[in-house]
Amino acid sequence: MNRELLRSQLERHEGLRLKPYLDTVGKLTVGYGRNLEEVGISRDEADFMLDNDIDMIEAQLETVDEYLSLDPVRQTVLANMGFNLGFYGLMKFKRMWAAISRQDWENGSWEMRNSKWARQVGYRASELAKIMETGEVAGE
Secondary structure, three states: OOHHHHHHHHHHHHOOEEEEEEOOOOOEEEEOOEEOOOOOOOHHHHHHHHHHHHHHHHHHHOOOHHHHOOOHHHHHHHHHHHHHHOHHHHHOOHHHHHHHHOOOHHHHHHHHHOOHHHHHHOHHHHHHHHHHHHOOOOOO
16 A cells, blocks of 8 residues: 555545544544544553643743742642643632742642632542642652
């Protein structure tokens, strides 16, 4: 088989869609016609996307002075939250950011726990708030 010829044909025939869409028979599809319902993605593809998503949230957070002033453990807490909420969602935690800028870890973690996000994600928020408060990761 001529792989390059096939790739060229598929790129032309399938087209590239970077966001999921329903194909002509109603299957959830992405990329160059990847049927997500029947084929899904591989572990390697998922890991590749995770690394790209981590790079993206890290680059966004590196524009925030309060983030840059933190130790790596607390930076990781904010990156985890940003991954979940999106950068702009995370930036809406105004009182948390204000507490972080004062290094008021108790109030910063309280703001995390006292949020709609915390009610939605449960244990994740409790774990991250404790790490923000103490600066330590238990059991790691």
